[in-house]
Amino acid sequence: MEFTKSIALHNEALDHIVGGVNSPSRAYKGVGGGTPVYMEKGAGAYFWDVDGNKYIDYLGAYGPIITGHAHPHITAAITKSAENGVLFGTPTALENTFAKMLKEAIPSLEKVRFVNSGTEAVMTTIRVARAYTGREKIIKFAGCYHGHSDIVLVQAGSGPSTLGNPDSAGVTKGTAQEVITVPFNDINAYEEALKIWGDQIAAVLVEPIVGNFGIVEPKPGFLEEVNRLTHESGALVIYDEVITAFRFTYGSAQQLVGVEPDLTALGKVIGGGLPIGAYGGKVEIMEQVAPLGPAYQAGTMAGNPASMSSGIACLEILQQPGIYEKLDQLGHKLEKGILALGKKHTISVTVNRLKGALTVYFTDKTIENYAQAEQTDSVQFGKFFHLMLRQGINLAPSKYEAWFLTIAHTEHDIDKTLEAVDHSFKQMSI
Numbered sequence: 001m002e003f004t005k006s007i008a009l010h011n012e013a014l015d016h017i018v019g020g021v022n023s024p025s026r027a028y029k030g031v032g033g034g035t036p037v038y039m040e041k042g043a044g045a046y047f048w049d050v051d052g053n054k055y056i057d058y059l060g061a062y063g064p065i066i067t068g069h070a071h072p073h074i075t076a077a078i079t080k081s082a083e084n085g086v087l088f089g090t091p092t093a094l095e096n097t098f099a100k101m102l103k104e105a106i107p108s109l110e111k112v113r114f115v116n117s118g119t120e121a122v123m124t125t126i127r128v129a130r131a132y133t134g135r136e137k138i139i140k141f142a143g144c145y146h147g148h149s150d151i152v153l154v155q156a157g158s159g160p161s162t163l164g165n166p167d168s169a170g171v172t173k174g175t176a177q178e179v180i181t182v183p184f185n186d187i188n189a190y191e192e193a194l195k196i197w198g199d200q201i202a203a204v205l206v207e208p209i210v211g212n213f214g215i216v217e218p219k220p221g222f223l224e225e226v227n228r229l230t231h232e233s234g235a236l237v238i239y240d241e242v243i244t245a246f247r248f249t250y251g252s253a254q255q256l257v258g259v260e261p262d263l264t265a266l267g268k269v270i271g272g273g274l275p276i277g278a279y280g281g282k283v284e285i286m287e288q289v290a291p292l293g294p295a296y297q298a299g300t301m302a303g304n305p306a307s308m309s310s311g312i313a314c315l316e317i318l319q320q321p322g323i324y325e326k327l328d329q330l331g332h333k334l335e336k337g338i339l340a341l342g343k344k345h346t347i348s349v350t351v352n353r354l355k356g357a358l359t360v361y362f363t364d365k366t367i368e369n370y371a372q373a374e375q376t377d378s379v380q381f382g383k384f385f386h387l388m389l390r391q392g393i394n395l396a397p398s399k400y401e402a403w404f405l406t407i408a409h410t411e412h413d414i415d416k417t418l419e420a421v422d423h424s425f426k427q428m429s430i
């Protein structure tokens with residue numbers, strides 16, 4: 001495989017765009033380096049790069065592309081919307097239609113508000129929770145990513161009794177002191193944190209099914225206990241469903257786990273590939289938001305007709321019967337195949353999968369929290385990533401990311417992918 005044009009474009013990008021990329025996760029820092037591949041066209045489950053190489057795509061644009069690239073129903077909706085004018089700055093009927101669709105799918109969303117990204121959605125749920133409770137601190141779980149607003153770019157302290165440290169330059173110590181980080185799936189640590197800080201906590205921020213140190217499901221009873229303990233202390237439960245909404249089932253993660261939060265942040269899939277975020281929850285809490293209440297949140301692009309049209313079209317596709325069953329079947333085949341090939345080549349591999357999303361960890365251990373995910377073999381992952389890329393399989397360049405299947409993937413694509421895994425594991429075991 002030749003990457004001549006990608007390399008030239010990247011050299012050019014380095015002169016103009018900081019780090020050559022518009023999101024750091026696109027650089028190949030986490031996989032031992034290399035030049036990011038510049039894609040030119042996507043259709044269904046496939047990508048073609050600027051050098052003419054074809055790939056089966058499992059990046060899914062980090063989650064949004066559940067229908068496959070350039071799905072005709074979504075493309076038609078965006079085109080029609082663009083022809084009618086892309087931005088009005090007035091309300092449109094599309095916003096009502098889409099808000100009703102979200103509410104029907106996720107009943108805890110009694111009222112919603114559209115924003116432009118997952119970052120904005122999460123950031124605003126925190127502000128609303130603070131306005132509602134009159135408290136300032138939040139609890140989050142280690143390793144969960146909630147966008148790039150200051151308050152969530154905070155690292156764990158050394159235990160539930162310590163406050164966080166800034167995880168990025170530019171985040172103030174004062175902001176970090178408002179965050180307590182505890183390990184996911186550890187209810188004792190969570191309870192301990194609440195014992196110490198309970199009366200100061202506005203909300204706990206939860207990925208109900210983790211997508212950001214790989215796919216990690218909650219232990220039985222964990223989320224129920226989080227809800228109970230949080231409410232006992234007078235705080236709110238916020239679900240960050242930016243990755244999980246409409247990913248595993250139409251009712252989203254909260255339906256799957258059977259636990260309802262007070263507020264929910266959404267993004268990714270709900271935009272069908274266009275920029276979007278949304279948040280919502282109980283009426284009395286959402287009424288904190290301007291123009292009704294004192295918590296300010298606004299947006300020039302919020303609820304724009306193109307994103308609304310794309311999102312509506314995407315959910316219409318996901319309403320069709322059999323969608324999630326198909327994703328599950330393909331995911332199962334991929335998981336089984338990877339595990340069998342690990343055995344064949346004596347490569348230690350653990351696969352965490354839920355329906356059409358999975359993470360391949362190079363370890364023989366179970367992964368239930370971030371500390372365990374951190375300890376998996378990064379060097380092996382880096383080798384695997386590059387070997388797969390050279391065989392036309394596009395994965396996310398990080399051991400912590402999920403592989404996202406789309407409804408456009410076929411059994412044949414999985415067979416081809418497993419052939420590439422076979423070859424990669426063989427090379428890695430030499």
Ligand code: PLP
Pocket residue numbers: 062117118119120122145146147148207211212240241242243267268
């Ligand atoms: N929350 C979660 C769980 C995410 O995975 C992400 C992005 O990956 C975000 C929030 C931020 O979303 P965005 O990149 O749209 O700002």
